[in-house]
Every structure is written in C-alpha cells, then in structure tokens.
Amino acid sequence: MAETTADEVPQLQERPKRIDARRNKQSLLDAAAAVFTKSGVDAPVREIAAKAGVGMGTIYRHFPTRSDLVVAVYRHQVEACAEAGPRLLRESDTPEAALRAWVALFVNFLVTKHGLASALHGDNAGSDALHAYFVDRLVPACEALLHAALAQSQNSSTINAYSVLKGIGNLCVGAATDPNYDADRLVQNLISGVLLQTSP
Amino acid sequence: MAETTADEVPQLQERPKRIDARRNKQSLLDAAAAVFTKSGVDAPVREIAAKAGVGMGTIYRHFPTRSDLVVAVYRHQVEACAEAGPRLLRESDTPEAALRAWVALFVNFLVTKHGLASALHGDNAGSDALHAYFVDRLVPACEALLHAALAQSQNSSTINAYSVLKGIGNLCVGAATDPNYDADRLVQNLISGVLLQTSP
DNA sequence: TGTTTTCCGGAACGCTGTTCCGTATAGTTC
DNA sequence: GAACTATACGGAACAGCGTTCCGGAAAACA
Structure with a gap:
C-alpha cells in the first residue's frame, strides 16, 4: 500500500519528512484506495480528504494533482x-x-x-x-x-x-x-x- | 441544419411555437454546430449561448440537457x-x-x-x-x-x-x-x- | 524552553452543467 | 392601434467539481 520509500527515507543532503506528513500521506493513500473501490476513480477529492481526516491543502501538497x-x-x-x-x-x-x-x-x-x-x-x-x-x-x-x-x-x-x-x-x-x-x-x-x- | 419539422409545425391540438422561439432554436443549432467543430463537443454551454446571442434559460428550454x-x-x-x-x-x-x-x-x-x-x-x-x-x-x-x-x-x-x-x-x-x-x-x-x- | 522550519485546515477561486424567476415580447382580441 | 394573455427570454444564482492560498498549528531543533 505504501509508495516506494524513495521520498520517505532521507536522501543525501535531504532531511526526512516530518512524521505527521508521512502519516497523512499514508492515510491519504489508504483512504483513496478505499474510496476508489467503493465509488470509482472519479470520486471527488473532497470525499477522499474527508475519509482520511485531512484538509484540502494536505492532499494537494502530497499529490499535486488528482x-x-x-x-x-x-x-x-x-x-x-x-x-x-x-x-x-x-x-x-x-x-x-x-x-x-x-x-x-x-x-x-x-x-x-x-x-x-x-x-x-x-x-x-x-x-x-x-x-x-x-x-x-x-x-x-x-x-x-x-x-x-x-x-x-x-x-x-x-x-x-x-x-x-x-x-x-x-x-x-x-x-x-x-x-x-x-x-x-x-x-x-x-x-x-x-x-x-x-x-x- | 434544421431539425425535423416535427415540433416546428402545428400538430393537431397544438399551437405553433412563437417565431422568436423558432428563430432562437435555429440560432442555437447553428452556433452549436460551429462551436462543436471549433472547440469540440465538450465546449461549455455558455460559449454556445454567447455565440447564438442567447441567454442560459433559452438554451435549456429548447434542449433540456447538453x-x-x-x-x-x-x-x-x-x-x-x-x-x-x-x-x-x-x-x-x-x-x-x-x-x-x-x-x-x-x-x-x-x-x-x-x-x-x-x-x-x-x-x-x-x-x-x-x-x-x-x-x-x-x-x-x-x-x-x-x-x-x-x-x-x-x-x-x-x-x-x-x-x-x-x-x-x-x-x-x-x-x-x-x-x-x-x-x-x-x-x-x-x-x-x-x-x-x-x-x- | 524558545526558535525555526515544515506542514496543516478549510475558505476561496474559477470552471462546469443546470435551475429559477422577474421581465420582455409575440400573438390575440377588441 | 391599444389592451391583454400566454409564451419565451436573460442572466443571476445554485450545486459540484479540481485546485490554490495563506494564517495558524505543530514538529524538529537548539
């Protein structure tokens, strides 16, 4: 379910993401997977954000686009x-x-x-x-x-x-x-x- | 370019449409044809209404749906x-x-x-x-x-x-x-x- | 604990299709 | 030609979408 660890593990010269950021990203992925199978891939972004217990800003910071x-x-x-x-x-x-x-x-x-x-x-x-x-x-x-x-x-x-x-x-x-x-x-x-x- | 005359000619027990109504319907069909070939079938309804010189209400009275x-x-x-x-x-x-x-x-x-x-x-x-x-x-x-x-x-x-x-x-x-x-x-x-x- | 950096929430924007209703006008009657 | 009525018009308003913005909260660091 998790993405490749490429952006969750510190790269050279890069600091690791904050833990709430990583947690939210995972919540978003889980929520999106659930919503997609229930309501289809066209489900509103708001629905995913709500299911993940997260605001609009958060979803678009982690995933710049739907x-x-x-x-x-x-x-x-x-x-x-x-x-x-x-x-x-x-x-x-x-x-x-x-x-x-x-x-x-x-x-x-x-x-x-x-x-x-x-x-x-x-x-x-x-x-x-x-x-x-x-x-x-x-x-x-x-x-x-x-x-x-x-x-x-x-x-x-x-x-x-x-x-x-x-x-x-x-x-x-x-x-x-x-x-x-x-x-x-x-x-x-x-x-x-x-x-x-x-x-x- | 015109539709079948079915709804433009008086049926039994039905009065003919007003002439401005028929004129607008034709304008809309012409405008829609032009806009569709220029911008595709997904062109906004407002664009068609504007090109026909007609309001939103008019377009939806003649064509209940896009x-x-x-x-x-x-x-x-x-x-x-x-x-x-x-x-x-x-x-x-x-x-x-x-x-x-x-x-x-x-x-x-x-x-x-x-x-x-x-x-x-x-x-x-x-x-x-x-x-x-x-x-x-x-x-x-x-x-x-x-x-x-x-x-x-x-x-x-x-x-x-x-x-x-x-x-x-x-x-x-x-x-x-x-x-x-x-x-x-x-x-x-x-x-x-x-x-x-x-x-x- | 104090400071800085990062991240969050949700209101706001611009864009859809569609609906609503006060107003204008064509058709009809005198 | 004037008065009246049925019909049609215009465009503001609504709901829903993806996306952006920014003041404030919270994690990381010193």
Missing part, C-alpha cells in the same frame, strides 16, 4: 502487470498464449477499477500523469509480447504497441457498468485481428 | 449513417466489404467530431440522450451488416451488435488528438477478429 494520487494508489498493480509480461512469455506454451494471458490480466485490472479506463485519456494537454505512467510502464511490456507473437506466426507486419495498448484500454471503458458490453471478448477479438493483419 | 443539443446537431449525420447500412449491403461486392465500408464511415464520423466518442458513454445513470439515440439508430444497422457478413463466411457464432458498436465507438476515443493512435486500423482489426471468432 492524477498523481491515482498513480500512487495503483502503482503496485501496474508494476505487477508490467512484470508479468516477461514471466508469461517464459512460462506460456506459445507467445500468443502469453500475449492473450497478459492482455486478460490488463483488462481485468482496468475493469475492476471502476472508471480507471476512462480516466486514462490524457485530457490535460498531454501532461496527464496517469496516462504517462501507464504508457511508460506498460507499452514496453506489451511490445515485447506482441513482437514475440508476431514472430511465432511469421507475420512481418509492423505494429504500434502504443496504439494497441491504448485500444485495449479504450475497449475497457464502461465495461464494469454495462452488462450488455463484453469488453473481454472484444479485446481478444482485437488481438486476433492484430495478429492476423498483413504487413502494409 | 446531450439533447448534441443529438439535435448530429441527428442528420447519424441518420445518414444508419441509412447507409442497407445501401452498402446492396451495392457492395460482399457483405464483409459492406460491413467494413460502413464501419469506416462510422469511424470517420466519430473521429472528425472531436470529443463525440468520449461523450457517448452513458454517464448519467443510463438516461443519457446521446447514448440512447446512437444505440437506437445504429445498432440495428450494425446488426444487419454483421449478420450478413457472418452468414457469408458461414460463421454461426452469435454476436452482440450493441457490444461491437460500442467497442468501435470506444476505439475512436482520443483518435483525433493523438497522432500515434490509429483508430481506423484497430477498428478494422477488431472486425477481422469478430468475423473470425468461433461460436461459443
């Missing part, structure tokens, strides 16, 4: 997803199976976190921390899997891993709240189509 | 898209070609209207006029094309046309503002995957 808080809350799961890529590639029967398993993992992650997929769009002039973090960590993982799967089927087409990843994320939008919408199936269909495509 | 205004502005193009379905099915070489052409049409429509795809998510407890209208008009068209294409390839799998249509719409989110994201290609890949899938 997006940063979301990143901090889901950092571990995103990291786990990124690290699952190479592992699946090693342990699966075929590269395509590895890709499909990884994608299912990613989809499950997005769908169970209500509103995360919608929040992923880099609305704010491309400087959206959430979007940037997902891209940074997951595009390389996705790319490796895609290349391996394409090589397996001797498909020499060029793929844009970023594009595919964003497509998967987009397909997950609204999946949790719409019982008639089957994101899982569509994503697997999309993968089929991507692997099938001929080089341009 | 969503209704968007529907009114794009009604003709959605209608055209719906009607293109049967026509393409008649004039194309194969049902699959018709489906792909229709999907390309739909994608082009969504992508050129900045923000329309994002606005399509039924946020407001399912009572979103925009979402409902799109579903009403386009799901049947999409369904006919899908069935025809599946029959062609002797694929007996069941498809959920609503799911596929929503998936296509989702894939278009952010397509206009992200040069690295190729929605067109992904959508065609998705169609490939959907047509390829085996019955469950």
Whole structure:
C-alpha cells in the first residue's frame, strides 16, 4: 500500500519528512484506495480528504494533482502487470498464449477499477500523469509480447504497441457498468485481428 | 441544419411555437454546430449561448440537457449513417466489404467530431440522450451488416451488435488528438477478429 | 524552553452543467 | 392601434467539481 520509500527515507543532503506528513500521506493513500473501490476513480477529492481526516491543502501538497494520487494508489498493480509480461512469455506454451494471458490480466485490472479506463485519456494537454505512467510502464511490456507473437506466426507486419495498448484500454471503458458490453471478448477479438493483419 | 419539422409545425391540438422561439432554436443549432467543430463537443454551454446571442434559460428550454443539443446537431449525420447500412449491403461486392465500408464511415464520423466518442458513454445513470439515440439508430444497422457478413463466411457464432458498436465507438476515443493512435486500423482489426471468432 | 522550519485546515477561486424567476415580447382580441 | 394573455427570454444564482492560498498549528531543533 505504501509508495516506494524513495521520498520517505532521507536522501543525501535531504532531511526526512516530518512524521505527521508521512502519516497523512499514508492515510491519504489508504483512504483513496478505499474510496476508489467503493465509488470509482472519479470520486471527488473532497470525499477522499474527508475519509482520511485531512484538509484540502494536505492532499494537494502530497499529490499535486488528482492524477498523481491515482498513480500512487495503483502503482503496485501496474508494476505487477508490467512484470508479468516477461514471466508469461517464459512460462506460456506459445507467445500468443502469453500475449492473450497478459492482455486478460490488463483488462481485468482496468475493469475492476471502476472508471480507471476512462480516466486514462490524457485530457490535460498531454501532461496527464496517469496516462504517462501507464504508457511508460506498460507499452514496453506489451511490445515485447506482441513482437514475440508476431514472430511465432511469421507475420512481418509492423505494429504500434502504443496504439494497441491504448485500444485495449479504450475497449475497457464502461465495461464494469454495462452488462450488455463484453469488453473481454472484444479485446481478444482485437488481438486476433492484430495478429492476423498483413504487413502494409 | 434544421431539425425535423416535427415540433416546428402545428400538430393537431397544438399551437405553433412563437417565431422568436423558432428563430432562437435555429440560432442555437447553428452556433452549436460551429462551436462543436471549433472547440469540440465538450465546449461549455455558455460559449454556445454567447455565440447564438442567447441567454442560459433559452438554451435549456429548447434542449433540456447538453446531450439533447448534441443529438439535435448530429441527428442528420447519424441518420445518414444508419441509412447507409442497407445501401452498402446492396451495392457492395460482399457483405464483409459492406460491413467494413460502413464501419469506416462510422469511424470517420466519430473521429472528425472531436470529443463525440468520449461523450457517448452513458454517464448519467443510463438516461443519457446521446447514448440512447446512437444505440437506437445504429445498432440495428450494425446488426444487419454483421449478420450478413457472418452468414457469408458461414460463421454461426452469435454476436452482440450493441457490444461491437460500442467497442468501435470506444476505439475512436482520443483518435483525433493523438497522432500515434490509429483508430481506423484497430477498428478494422477488431472486425477481422469478430468475423473470425468461433461460436461459443 | 524558545526558535525555526515544515506542514496543516478549510475558505476561496474559477470552471462546469443546470435551475429559477422577474421581465420582455409575440400573438390575440377588441 | 391599444389592451391583454400566454409564451419565451436573460442572466443571476445554485450545486459540484479540481485546485490554490495563506494564517495558524505543530514538529524538529537548539
């Protein structure tokens, strides 16, 4: 639940944060995690601050933007997803199976976190921390899997891993709240189509 | 540009709207169309009212919700898209070609209207006029094309046309503002995957 | 304990979509 | 043309959002 200890432990030439600051940051992370799972990622910042027993100023000092808080809350799961890529590639029967398993993992992650997929769009002039973090960590993982799967089927087409990843994320939008919408199936269909495509 | 004349012409037992009311409604539709293409579908309501030279009350009397205004502005193009379905099915070489052409049409429509795809998510407890209208008009068209294409390839799998249509719409989110994201290609890949899938 | 540095709380700001109501005006009747 | 009524208008006001600001509290240090 805690963030990397990078900013909680004294760096060279830096004093440690005050203990109430560290305590509040942790309360905020816990409260945010709870509120996000209950009311979705779009829950008001005030609600999180209230649940953590903290003022508005405090939340914005620790997390300069709403997006940063979301990143901090889901950092571990995103990291786990990124690290699952190479592992699946090693342990699966075929590269395509590895890709499909990884994608299912990613989809499950997005769908169970209500509103995360919608929040992923880099609305704010491309400087959206959430979007940037997902891209940074997951595009390389996705790319490796895609290349391996394409090589397996001797498909020499060029793929844009970023594009595919964003497509998967987009397909997950609204999946949790719409019982008639089957994101899982569509994503697997999309993968089929991507692997099938001929080089341009 | 004008709406259907349904509510501008006197119905039985109904008096015609006042002429300033009709004039303002038209001004609003024109202003909204202009603002939407300039600033995207998410443009503030105040901006549209200002451009039309009209107050806040007026805009909400004619269009009870932001969503209704968007529907009114794009009604003709959605209608055209719906009607293109049967026509393409008649004039194309194969049902699959018709489906792909229709999907390309739909994608082009969504992508050129900045923000329309994002606005399509039924946020407001399912009572979103925009979402409902799109579903009403386009799901049947999409369904006919899908069935025809599946029959062609002797694929007996069941498809959920609503799911596929929503998936296509989702894939278009952010397509206009992200040069690295190729929605067109992904959508065609998705169609490939959907047509390829085996019955469950 | 006294001083300094850091951090906190919550009111306030600017931006949304939407509602409300006193006022203006088109349509109707004389 | 004047008087009257139903209809529509304008824009201030409301609620809710993310974010900023700053006087005051509290931790760390001497």
